Amino acid sequence: MAKAKSAFQCQECGTTLPRWSGKCPECQQWGTISEERVPLVTASSGKKAIHQPLVKQRLNEIDSSMEQQRIPTEMKEFNRVMGGGIVPGSMILLGGDPGIGKSTLTMQIAGDISCSRLSVLYISGEESPQQLKMRSQRLGVEGYNITVCTSTSLEEVLALQSQLEPDLLIVDSIQTLASNDIESAPGTVSQIRHATAMLMNIAKLHNMAVILVGHVTKEGVLAGPRALEHLVDVVLYFEGDRFQNFRILRGVKNRFGSTNEVGVFEMGAQGLMEVANPSEMLLAEKPSDSSGSVATATIEGSRPLIVEIQSLVSSSYFGNPVRSTIGIERSRVGMVLAVLEKRLGINISNNDIYTNIIGGLKISETSADLAVAASLVSSFRNQPIPADTLLFGEIGLTGEIRSVSQPDVRLQEARKLGFHHFIIPWHSAKKIPPSNDKGVVGVSSVEQMIDHLLR
Structure with a gap:
């Protein structure tokens, strides 16, 4: 009987190493390498895995009625x-x-x-x-x-x-x-x-x-x-x-x-x-007169979702301000803060900042950037955003607002839930048909959005 040999494998990514290491060279994780006993594969061991003879078929003769199955x-x-x-x-x-x-x-x-x-x-x-x-x-x-x-x-x-x-x-x-x-x-x-x-x-x-x-x-x-x-x-x-x-x-x-x-x-x-109707459930308890609360439209798969973003900007009493994000990438919020400070002169980076996507939802697409910026400025100035206003758009590092996919689908879903005013990228607004552009305002920079919404 063949003796088993030792192998060092990463428990995270499965990489096999010739010797133990404190850090995996593939996934860069520490403390995941462990020794395992791996049995030797012999020539006869592969025969046991053969349960039936190979079946050969021409590709054009195979039944492909997958939907019926x-x-x-x-x-x-x-x-x-x-x-x-x-x-x-x-x-x-x-x-x-x-x-x-x-x-x-x-x-x-x-x-x-x-x-x-x-x-x-x-x-x-x-x-x-x-x-x-x-x-x-x-x-x-x-x-x-x-x-x-x-x-x-x-x-x-x-x-x-x-x-x-x-x-x-x-x-x-x-x-x-x-x-x-x-x-x-x-x-x-x-x-x-x-x-x-x-x-x-x-x-x-x-x-x-x-x-x-x-x-x-x-x-x-x-x-x-x-x-x-x-x-x-x-x-x-x-x-x-x-x-x-x-x-x-x-x-x-x-x-x-x-x-x-x-x-x-x-x-x-x-x-x-x-x-x-998940959008209706997510907005069921949205406040109408609180600063820092704003709605945005995101695409999950092929369906639009209207979600609420809340931000709280408060004074920091410690050397390192708190940065807490739930449901959205922390680096994305940090980028929006940097743009607000560099391009608009709104210095809130020294404050404690909390950003949350209501309902436990996680947003990965960049269309929420404009809503995040609006909620941060709204909370910082303690100025509420109208409850029937919705924003979406991607923010670039120069402060420009970039277009997003399927703007008409997002607007259509938002209108069903009672939204009447929309601030979206200027290039996306041009693509909206006249039958669906009522209440739509196109902006090309974050500064235009702030001037229009929170002036």
């Missing part, structure tokens, strides 16, 4: 992100912060699939069958075609799958699975990579869909090697503030659909509920 759920928002439903034989990786609702989402998916007279095998390495039953009762999942099992052994999972042959396999979570063939602890790079590869093989072999629940790091990325995301077919992130009810399901990789779609949910006592 999808398995839809009762959640339209989930189907939207997936491109119409779950594709049999695909592997889906679902990541999210602890307590965000990943297990709730997978249990609801299992309930919807089982109602279609399809069988589901739910493997949990973190909860007992009794705990899974309690969750299913709370969510109203009957579970007639759902088999649950608590196991952390990859071999036991594969044996149970071979016995039941389910249409959908759910593993919660992939970090808890361990194989006897790998001499390392569960959750290490070798275990995660081996378990994912084995599950991928049986998914393709039996045309069975697999959903893997994955943990995320403190930076918000999936834990484990980056190769894990390359192995699977779909990568989904479940985002939101676990202290808020708002949740967003975002697809960052989808071999069977678009990654430009997001699903919006609200977490309640009975589980996740779809939100038909």
Whole structure:
């Protein structure tokens, strides 16, 4: 029998090194290199992985009716992100912060699939069958075609799958699975990579869909090697503030659909509920006469969202002013502050500054720059912005306002919610058709926006 050899691997990115190092040369993380026992691969070991002979087909003779093969759920928002439903034989990786609702989402998916007279095998390495039953009762999942099992052994999972042959396999979570063939602890790079590869093989072999629940790091990325995301077919992130009810399901990789779609949910006592009009929910409690509050229009996937940005500028009593941002990149707010000071002479960099996107939403696109600048100046001057005013546009380092995509779609969504005045980039305003340009003011610089709105 071949002896196992030692290898040093990074627990963040999976890079293999010849010797131990305090810092990974690939991902630049400290303290992530650990020694693992890797079994030697022999010539006979590859023969065991061959389960069936190779099948050769001409490309023009293959049935490509993919849409007919999808398995839809009762959640339209989930189907939207997936491109119409779950594709049999695909592997889906679902990541999210602890307590965000990943297990709730997978249990609801299992309930919807089982109602279609399809069988589901739910493997949990973190909860007992009794705990899974309690969750299913709370969510109203009957579970007639759902088999649950608590196991952390990859071999036991594969044996149970071979016995039941389910249409959908759910593993919660992939970090808890361990194989006897790998001499390392569960959750290490070798275990995660081996378990994912084995599950991928049986998914393709039996045309069975697999959903893997994955943990995320403190930076918000999936834990484990980056190769894990390359192995699977779909990568989904479940985002939101676990202290808020708002949740967003975002697809960052989808071999069977678009990654430009997001699903919006609200977490309640009975589980996740779809939100038909998320903009209305986000603006339900927007104050009408408070400084520092302003609305902006952002694009999430193919749908527009109207969100509220709040800023608070207060006096600093310490040497280093506080910079706190929630839902938006701190560097983006810092850039807006620098532009306000350099181009307009508004010196607020010595104050404590807090900026928040209401509802736990995260904004990544640059169209919120103009609204952030307006909210900062509004709070600094203690001058409220009219409640029916909405702003969007990207700010350049010279103080110019750059155009953004789909301005007409943003305006149309804003008008539905009662907004009548809009300050947008001048180049975007020129593209608005006459039927939709009522109340639209185009500006080409931050100074013009301040003069028009907060003069």
